[in-house]
Amino acid sequence: MFEPFAEVPAYPLVFPIFWGAAAFFALAMARHLRVFAVARPSRPFANIPARLIGLVQYAFVQTKMFKDMRAGLMHAGIFWGFVLLTIGTADIVTGGIVQAVLSAPFEGALWAAISAIQNVVALIVLVSIAWAYVRRLVTRPARLTFNRDALVILAMIGGVVATELLAQTAQVARYGDIRGAFVSNALAVPLRGLSPSALEGAFSLLWWGHIALVAAFLCYLPFSKHLHIATSFPNILFRKLAPRGELPQMELEDETATFGLKTLQDLGWKDLLDGFTCTECGRCQAACPAWATGKPLNPKTFIMGIRDMAVDAEHGIDLIPNSPIVRETYGLDDTRPAAAALARPIVDTAIPYDAVWDCVTCGACVEACPVLIEHVDKIVGLRRNLVLEESRFPAELTPAFRAMENQGNPWGQPASARTDWTRGLPFDVPVVADLAAAGGLDDLEVLYWVGCAAAFDPRNQKVARAVATCLHAAGVNFAILGQEESCTGDPARRMGNDYVFQILAAGNVDTLNRYAMGERAIVTACPHCFNTIGNEYGQLGGAFKIVHHSTYLAELVASGRLATLPEDATSTTGDHRPGAVTVHDSCYLARYNNVVTAPRSVLAAAGVTVTEMERSGKATFCCGAGGGRMWMEETRGTRINAERARQVVETGAATVATSCPFCMVMLSDGLAAADGGQAVATLDVSEVLAARIAAAPPDRRLPVIAG
Ligand code: SF4
Numbered sequence: 131m132f133e134p135f136a137e138v139p140a141y142p143l144v145f146p147i148f149w150g151a152a153a154f155f156a157l158a159m160a161r162h163l164r165v166f167a168v169a170r171p172s173r174p175f176a177n178i179p180a181r182l183i184g185l186v187q188y189a190f191v192q193t194k195m196f197k198d199m200r201a202g203l204m205h206a207g208i209f210w211g212f213v214l215l216t217i218g219t220a221d222i223v224t225g226g227i228v229q230a231v232l233s234a235p236f237e238g239a240l241w242a243a244i245s246a247i248q249n250v251v252a253l254i255v256l257v258s259i260a261w262a263y264v265r266r267l268v269t270r271p272a273r274l275t276f277n278r279d280a281l282v283i284l285a286m287i288g289g290v291v292a293t294e295l296l297a298q299t300a301q302v303a304r305y306g307d308i309r310g311a312f313v314s315n316a317l318a319v320p321l322r323g324l325s326p327s328a329l330e331g332a333f334s335l336l337w338w339g340h341i342a343l344v345a346a347f348l349c350y351l352p353f354s355k356h357l358h359i360a361t362s363f364p365n366i367l368f369r370k371l372a373p374r375g376e377l378p379q380m381e382l383e384d385e386t387a388t389f390g391l392k393t394l395q396d397l398g399w400k401d402l403l404d405g406f407t408c409t410e411c412g413r414c415q416a417a418c419p420a421w422a423t424g425k426p427l428n429p430k431t432f433i434m435g436i437r438d439m440a441v442d443a444e445h446g447i448d449l450i451p452n453s454p455i456v457r458e459t460y461g462l463d464d465t466r467p468a469a470a471a472l473a474r475p476i477v478d479t480a481i482p483y484d485a486v487w488d489c490v491t492c493g494a495c496v497e498a499c500p501v502l503i504e505h506v507d508k509i510v511g512l513r514r515n516l517v518l519e520e521s522r523f524p525a526e527l528t529p530a531f532r533a534m535e536n537q538g539n540p541w542g543q544p545a546s547a548r549t550d551w552t553r554g555l556p557f558d559v560p561v562v563a564d565l566a567a568a569g570g571l572d573d574l575e576v577l578y579w580v581g582c583a584a585a586f587d588p589r590n591q592k593v594a595r596a597v598a599t600c601l602h603a604a605g606v607n608f609a610i611l612g613q614e615e616s617c618t619g620d621p622a623r624r625m626g627n628d629y630v631f632q633i634l635a636a637g638n639v640d641t642l643n644r645y646a647m648g649e650r651a652i653v654t655a656c657p658h659c660f661n662t663i664g665n666e667y668g669q670l671g672g673a674f675k676i677v678h679h680s681t682y683l684a685e686l687v688a689s690g691r692l693a694t695l696p697e698d699a700t701s702t703t704g705d706h707r708p709g710a711v712t713v714h715d716s717c718y719l720a721r722y723n724n725v726v727t728a729p730r731s732v733l734a735a736a737g738v739t740v741t742e743m744e745r746s747g748k749a750t751f752c753c754g755a756g757g758g759r760m761w762m763e764e765t766r767g768t769r770i771n772a773e774r775a776r777q778v779v780e781t782g783a784a785t786v787a788t789s790c791p792f793c794m795v796m797l798s799d800g801l802a803a804a805d806g807g808q809a810v811a812t813l814d815v816s817e818v819l820a821a822r823i824a825a826a827p828p829d830r831r832l833p834v835i836a837g
């Protein structure tokens with residue numbers, strides 16, 4: 131008869147101990163759900179296949195963890211080892227059923243293989259845990275917060291694994307080798323001389339120690355700050371699938387609703403899950419340019435603060451009666467302590483007021499987070515509430531808001547000045563309205579969306595001329611909206627003023643639809659316009675194919691439509707000789723929209739070799755202008771553009787190439803003030819290319835780019 135664990139004294143006690151602890155774990159976790167019940171609904175359930183693929187990629191393979199290879203290996207060792215070792219624990223708590231099932235195939239070879247793997251991973255886990263202790267207690271990377279809770283969790287995991295391995299070793303020493311368990315078999319060799327009673331005692335102690343630690347772990351975890359062990363999987367499964375650069379839609383018509391995020395109850399349950407999932411790894415903090423330049427904003431403590439607020443609130447919440455539906459249905463008053471905790475504002479509790487405005491919405495935190503927490507949407511949500519409900523925002527934003535609302539651009543320039551940049555060009559730049567009036571709209575290949583910066587800022591006007599020069603040289607039939615173009619609303623939206631954003635966006639959607647621009651490509655040199663038109667105008671009924679100028683110019687060259695000069699030829703159209711070049715990637719282009727190769731392709735077409743900065747591509751370091759920071763004073767810490775300029779100078783490059791008008795302004799200013807920066811030129815990739823192009827026959831035509 132099959133008698134599992136016959137050698138374990140009082141084995142049946144394992145069932146009430148383990149299953150009792152498991153029930154306690156479930157009930158304690160349910161306590162967390164009480165606060166979820168008062169959050170707003172989130173509906174991240176669409177597109178299950180993509181969610182499952184993401185689960186494999188981010189939760190099982192843990193691709194983001196490996197961006198820091200050593201920490202990634204350590205974490206993978208602990209995670210995978212722990213998962214594989216639970217097979218043994220599952221066998222114990224199910225009365226040996228797991229072993230019985232897995233021993234049947236291949237005459238026990240499968241179970242022997244599992245035993246061998248478990249032995250190996252037990253060693254890997256123990257080494258990884260020792261490594262984790264060294265990091266937390268000795269090397270102490272700045273991004274990690276010292277915290278006893280993490281040490282307790284590590285000790286428990288290590289204890290669970292060590293007792294399992296050592297109990298098996300004592301078992302082998304007393305009763306003989308276990309097939310496959312080669313580590314335990316080897317470790318048992320020197321113990322074989324001990325008396326049977328000593329080995330039996332050691333085995334019992336270690337075996338029950340293992341069970342006691344498993345039970346303690348289950349009882350401790352729900353109260354630990356390292357709850358991510360349980361919440362990471364659902365958090366990754368229910369992650370945001372909309373484009374990273376698309377902020378949540380806002381309903382302005384509903385005057386009874388709270389605008390933006392003020393208290394915990396304005397967050398969705400997925401936002402709370404983000405809080406409970408934070409591993410406190412500090413990767414977001416290490417990536418944040420605001421934190422790096424000494425500002426009070428720390429994305430890690432913000433997310434930890436949301437979790438702490440939720441834990442505070444849930445203590446006073448009764449599971450069912452506190453649900454708003456039940457309260458409304460039965461007319462219940464809510465005077466319990468939870469009501470006060472739930473009414474606390476997030477600003478100045480989880481995040482300081484100043485920090486809300488320090489964010490450049492660069493997305494570096496989101497990109498770095500291994501468990502896919504969304505910081506930016508929440509920070510903008512807080513700004514929305516401060517702006518639209520409390521009128522509490524930095525004073526310098528008032529003129530920018532007014533200028534966007536009244537003049538259609540944050541520079542406050544008249545619409546009539548929108549085409550000033552075309553002066554001096556040796557060719558005409560057609561305006562769409564004129565083409566339409568003349569019946570020439572059908573021949574239009576591409577709309578060049580100039581953007582406010584290139585229309586009004588003198589330095590960026592040169593970029594607009596370079597883009598137009600390239601399009602003209604390639605024989606592209608393009609036109610501009612001229613006075614009919616207005617700000618896309620990106621700065622207003624990211625500053626929290628969705629009211630102004632929606633006015634501007636609705637106007638632009640109407641204009642673009644009037645000229646049937648949904649059927650042809652729109653090209654822009656501004657990553658912010660690119661992101662907003664491409665990713666956000668869908669919320670207002672606009673579906674447009676927008677292409678960044680770097681992508682379009684690279685395709686013009688690749689198709690042979692835009693010819694470049696031979697390397698030794700003298701430039702005929704420009705005076706820029708870029709020398710050694712480094713590239714500064716725009717957050718809204720590279721990180722938010724994955725356009726990394728195209729700017730480099732344009733530079734390569736111009737015969738330029740690039741020296742990369744340490745933080746480049748999707749890991750780029752913000753210039754300091756995003757999130758409306760272009761229109762705010764930077765009074766806290768050092769300037770972000772000064773830090774980026776320092777990084778540029780460090781490369782030794784003579785030129786930094788950009789693909790964004792905001793980056794152009796910020797880097798030019800930063801370099802002008804930086805040690806050794808005055809010798810570094812800031813050029814848009816289109817300017818570098820325009821200096822190296824040859825005129826092309828007008829019959830060259832590129833098919834409209836598909837999206
Ligand atoms: S978006 Fe950028 S500035 Fe804002 S918190 Fe994240 S990393 Fe920091």
Ligand code: SF4
Pocket residue numbers: 407408409410411412413414415429430433495498499500501502503
């Ligand atoms: S928010 Fe993400 S990156 Fe930041 S500390 Fe938490 S888990 Fe780490």
